[in-house]
Ligand SMILES: [Zn+2]
């Protein structure tokens with residue numbers, strides 16, 4: 001069971017109140033105890049099962065399944081030895097180089113144990129598969145199967161690719177020195 005975020009717990013509590021349901025009534029509908037609902041609203045991750053959380057989300061019209069599914073996709077991908085990477089050009093996990101007049105990226109691995117739906121460095125939603133052909137991510141910044149770039153092009157109209165890449169490598173080095 002993934003940890004309930006305080007934000008999700010708060011949304012579930014507010015949605016229950018808006019619908020005029022007591023914790024008891026919601027618990028009855030969802031097939032759990034009132035104290036489980038109470039603990040869930042306080043953000044206790046083990047308060048209710050995944051199945052019950054899904055039921056509660058459906059009863060209250062609160063989306064609880066999707067972020068979970070995406071987070072699991074990231075975890076499962078890494079557990080299976082797969083790669084994940086951040087699609088954000090400005091992210092310090094993507095080291096840029098200029099090659100033949102274009103910027104290419106060498107994505108760095110996300111820290112072990114922290115991989116989930118979001119990039120540990122910048123918070124962007126991680127890629128777990130090629131955005132074009134949906135095959136598992138290859139080494140490097142491009143899909144071996146279809147050639148799609150995993151990292152979005154940098155928005156840098158004023159800088160040449162060489163200058164942009166050099167600037168960003170410098171920033172990344174400075175940023176890492178602070179850790
Ligand atoms: Zn990132």
Ligand SMILES: [Zn+2]
Nearest residue numbers: 130133143146
């Ligand atoms: Zn592809």
